[in-house]
Amino acid sequence: MPKQELSKHELAKAYPYYLANKAVYANEDLEVINKYTQQLATKVAMADAAVIDKAIEYAEKAQSAMNKLPPYKRQAILEHCVEGFKKRFNELAHSLCIEAGKPIKDAKGEVTRLIDTFKIAAEESVRINGEVTNLEIAERAKGYTGMYKRVPIGPCSFISPFNFPLNLAAHKIAPAIAAGCSFVLKPASRTPIGALIIGEILAETDLPEGAFSILPCSRDGADLFTTDERFKLLSFTGSPDVGWKLKANAGKKPVVLELGGNAACVVDEDADLEDAIERIIFGAYYQSGQSCISVQRILIHESIYDEFKSRYVEKVKALVHGDPSSEDTFIGPMISEGEAKRLEKWIDNAVKAGANSLCGGKRDGAMLTACILENVPKNCEVNAEEAFGPVSVISKFSDYDEALKRVNDSQFGLQAGIFTRDIYKAHKAWDELHVGGVVIGDVPSWRVDNMPYGGVKESGLGREGIRYAIEDMTEIRLMVLRTPQ
Template identity: 70%
Template sequence: MLKDAYPYYLANEPIYANKDLAVTDKYSGEIATHVALADRKAIDQGIAGTVKAAAAMAAMAPYERQAVLDHCVMRFRERSEELAMALCIEAGKPIRDARGEVGRLVDTFRVAAEEAVRIDGEVLNLEISARAKGYRGFTKRVPIGPCSFISPFNFPLNLAAHKVAPAIAAGCPFVLKPASRTPIGALIIGEVLAETNLPKGAFSILPCHRDGADLFTEDERLKLLSFTGSPQVGWDLKARAGKKPVVLELGGNAACVVDEDADLEDAVERIVFGAFYQSGQSCIGVQRIYGHRAIYDKLKQKLVAKTRTLKMGDPRDEETFIGPVISEGEAQRLENWIQEGVERGGTLLCGGGRNGAMLEPTLLENVPAGCSIVDDEAFGPVAVLEAFDDFDRVLETVNASTFGLQAGIFTRDLYKAHRAWDLLEVGGVVIGDVPSWRVDNMPYGGVKDSGLGREGIRWAIRDMTEERLLVIRTPQ
């Protein structure tokens, strides 16, 4: 169960400033706990703390940073069921999915611990002409400095971890703004970090309202902004971020292509998982499904039958697969999008019903382009089906989206797999599985409206460090 109240963390210290942020149980709608809400003064103090801590963080030896991360791994494992239940309550995430996210939290910090001692440089051969004779070059990577992180509600643990863990590995102090609807996971991470010997000011975790959050973006003392969330907010933040580098992990409208040679039983199992796990609230959740006409009817029949077996209900129930979406307002939005798709010629194959924040897993067929459920990011348990005849044409259809995060291709044809990799305008192509698949040491991110830059520990460390050159001349 959750505590009665949680502090925010300011310069490594828990501060019980107030109980102004009520966090609800997303299934019952009742208030589950209260969290201290940071004001503008606290945010300013948190940023000032990172500036003071920057030199000490940079001076930490790699093995010392690794020890901090190893401690986190140990404590997260010890507190795994507490973390999973917190996710279950604050995010409405089914308990099995919640445990899976805790596992990914552990993986992310474990990989970061390994990478902390691998931040290497390079020896450069500068003698490219006679004038450079006797010169040698070397590079190393140094911490970029204080970082600003803004994380979303849908993966409160893992998406915060993908910012926090590489920052510690790189030697960067940070301020983190967790989503106000799901702040508990990030605050538990803060509780564990407070047990370590990180320099004072190395981290602040500050839930706050948007009207006080502009400092996370605009303050020039911060040297990098990493944001995960909606495209509308993300691009606005980038425009206001000033000179600092910005990493954006934004929305998606992920497509899955099932070719005529695919193993249908396997494809259906994976697609249903990819479309509906944690109620579809994933930017790489399967939203558009394209099946080759030769197998389309069988694919549709099997998808509908499998979708109808998914159990909805209390996310604490071990058998629940579909829990609530984050709010009743989001469920209403999706219900309206479904109705629009049907009114404009689409066919409702299953689902579509809503009770509060609970929305039935829904499949639609032949919804025309221009409908929100086809063109925009659903971020809920809804997917659309359509048949295709030509593989190259369907790749063009996938590319017609303004988003480009990941795509999944079920084919056994090596040449088609490579063609998809060559032609699809996405950050990642997954062959033989859904676009929803991600492991935490791979480069992850999108193109077009889906964002800028890549997460994944090694790639995040690159963003959080700068290359510094040393040239040595040997007199001739």
């Protein structure tokens, strides 16, 4: 099928999957819904188990050629993608608006990060180095020299989520190419278009045949992504319930999991209130709170609590809800009406248990107005679980050490934010918080794409961020050289 010329507000009438680097219009079985209008937006080809098996076979065969692909060629492939994304910037952003319901400002931000992620990978692709190691630690090792290099781990299995359809797929695809690994990606069924556009641009490159496949498929038909021993690594981003089950079924292969969160922010008495409020509003409500590092729990020092609360509620009430394609919209729809109903119920449960609703929490289809709750009992879902929507919970504290303990009192441990000007308190948070990252002077929702990113506890295993992902996608191979004496 010839490439379709699209306006910036359109999707193609149908999309293929990518099998062994090639577009395949096998069927139109997957319907993609416009998350704001709830109307059919486009249709996508879905892979069955036989196709997935074939993709893994291709990836295994391609790995030898990937091993031999020199770093400068890997870099050129990644740079081609960067230029392709720039040329299709508006198309990519508007596809996010449609398939994910992402407000256009957030969508443009994600495309920018997609470009950054591939740029970083292009840079890292030519500096995957080794080391000469001193082995002469005893008389018996005299004359022995060690050196190691990193080699590709082999074919990789990737499963990406709905909330960042471009950049979270990029955080798997780009380091795999940089490291020299073939891969098969399963994008989220609700938001497959971004990954398929990445596939279209990858198909223009000189990657060896079979080096990549991008296969939308049903969850029931995707067992091979986890269980097949031809894969040498599984990288999954999504819910904890699914992630830990996949790990249990993954066999001998290493597993990287980027799972859920319940991110907390501490606002100490010396914080710049105006700055803290502006950043926390961004952190709690950008892309309708559908981020695993969205600000969910806000702990505010008692001396500034009333002022913070008053100003925070006023500003959250003023947020513009509605059509994500409008530049003025800050809060768009949640990914589905079912998810909006789930969070609406959690908010109602908290209020019934004694919480105060300060604003929002009203649902219309998949739209849920930005909500603030206070005095939420500890065990309510909206306080203890991952809300993954436009709600935040505020509470006061008097003792900083106690506030840190409350941050840690969670099954999750992804990132935390601390608003303080006290360097000793900043270091104490860094030392004592059981999270993957502590952000001082900003929200836990902040991420740049070259930093090590990931969590502990129920939030996952391993780290993303291109250099750190490359470490997972490569293995150390040692050579020992004996010089006869």
